[in-house]
Amino acid sequence: MKLGREISGDGRFVRQPNRFTNRIEPDSPYPPGPGRYHLYASYACPWAQRSLIVRQLLGLEDIIGLTVVDPIRDDKGWRFTLSPGDRDPVTGASYLSELYHATDPEYFGRYTVPCIWDTQTERLVTNDYPQLTITLETAFAPWHAAGSPDLYPSRLRRDIDAMNDWLYGGINNAVYEAGFSRNQQKYEDAVTRVFTTLDRLEERLTTHRFLHGDQLTDSDVRLYTTLARFDPVYYSHFKCSIRRLTDYPALWAYARDLYQRPAFHNTTDFDQIKRHYFITQTNVNPSQVVPVGPALDWDAPHGRG
Ligand SMILES: N[C@@H](CCC(=O)N[C@@H](CS)C(=O)NCC(=O)O)C(=O)O
Numbered sequence: 001m002k003l004g005r006e007i008s009g010d011g012r013f014v015r016q017p018n019r020f021t022n023r024i025e026p027d028s029p030y031p032p033g034p035g036r037y038h039l040y041a042s043y044a045c046p047w048a049q050r051s052l053i054v055r056q057l058l059g060l061e062d063i064i065g066l067t068v069v070d071p072i073r074d075d076k077g078w079r080f081t082l083s084p085g086d087r088d089p090v091t092g093a094s095y096l097s098e099l100y101h102a103t104d105p106e107y108f109g110r111y112t113v114p115c116i117w118d119t120q121t122e123r124l125v126t127n128d129y130p131q132l133t134i135t136l137e138t139a140f141a142p143w144h145a146a147g148s149p150d151l152y153p154s155r156l157r158r159d160i161d162a163m164n165d166w167l168y169g170g171i172n173n174a175v176y177e178a179g180f181s182r183n184q185q186k187y188e189d190a191v192t193r194v195f196t197t198l199d200r201l202e203e204r205l206t207t208h209r210f211l212h213g214d215q216l217t218d219s220d221v222r223l224y225t226t227l228a229r230f231d232p233v234y235y236s237h238f239k240c241s242i243r244r245l246t247d248y249p250a251l252w253a254y255a256r257d258l259y260q261r262p263a264f265h266n267t268t269d270f271d272q273i274k275r276h277y278f279i280t281q282t283n284v285n286p287s288q289v290v291p292v293g294p295a296l297d298w299d300a301p302h303g304r305g
Contacts, residue, residue: 011183059145
C-alpha cells in the first residue's frame with residue numbers, strides 16, 4: 001500500500017485528509033432521499049464497517065444502495081470482484097479508483113472506503129467517514145425504520161462528539177499509528193496511548209452498559225469496529241500486544257453484547273478482516289501468511305442485561 005506521503009519525517013503515520021467532503025443535507029446540492037445515493041464499503045475496514053452497521057441498525061438498506069469491495073486490494077486498489085462479472089452493478093467500474101477519477105481526474109491519494117456515490121450527478125459526494133454515520137443518523141431520519149435507535153440524540157451530541165474525538169486519537173487511529181510507525185519511540189507512544197485508553201474504557205464500561213449510559217449511540221459503533229479487530233489483527237499485526245481484548249472483562253463482554261445484535265453480527269466478517277490486513281498490508285506482513293487463530297467465543301453470554 002502507498003503510505004509514503006503519510007509517513008512524516010520522524011517516522012510517524014499521519015493519515016491523509018479526506019478528499020471529498022460534500023454533505024448530504026436538506027437544501028443543498030445533495031439533498032437526502034431514497035434511491036439516489038450508493039455506499040461503497042468493505043467488511044474488512046473499520047471505518048467502513050461503521051456505516052454498514054448504522055445503515056442496518058436504522059433500516060436504511062432499501063434507501064441507500066451498497067456495493068461491497070473484495071477484501072484483497074491489488075496494486076490498483078479496491079476491486080469489485082465480489083460483484084457479478086467483477087463489475088460494480090451501479091457504475092460498471094472494475095476498480096473503486098474509477099469513481100475517484102470520474103469525480104476528480106487529478107486525484108492522487110489512496111482510494112478509500114467508505115465513500116458515497118451520487119447516482120444523479122455520477123460523482124463521489126463524500127469519503128468523509130466520520131461524517132458519514134452522522135449523516136445517516138440525522139439527514140436520513142425521515143427514512144429510518146420504525147423503532148430504530150436514535151444513535152445521535154440531541155441531548156448527547158456534544159458528549160458523543162467529544163467521545164468520538166477521544167476514541168479516534170486514543171484507539172481507532174492509534175492502532176494504525178502503532179502498526180505503521182517506522183520509529184521505535186513513535187510506536188511506543190502510540191501503543192501506550194492505546195492501552196491507557198483501553199484501561200479507561202474498561203473502568204467506564206464496568207459501570208455503564210454503553211459509552212453514554214443506557215443508550216446505544218454512534219460512539220459505541222465507532223469503538224466496536226476497533227474492538228472486533230483487536231485480538232485477530234491489531235494485537236499481532238499492529239504490535240498492540242500489551243494485553244488482549246479478552247483480558248479486559250467489561251470491554252470483552254461489552255464487545256460481545258454489541259456483536260450479538262444483528263447489525264453488528266451481520267457486518268462482522270473475521271475471515272475478510274484477517275485476509276485484508278495480513279495479505280494486503282505487505283509493508284507490515286511481507287509473507288502475506290494469514291494466522292489461523294485466535295479462537296474466540298463471540299457468542300458466549302455477555303451477562304450485561
Ligand atoms: N478515508 C480515510 C480512512 C478510510 C480508510 O483508510 N480506508 C482504508 C481501508 S480501512 C482504505 O480504503 N484504504 C485504501 C488504501 O490504503 O489504498 C483515509 O483516507 O485514510
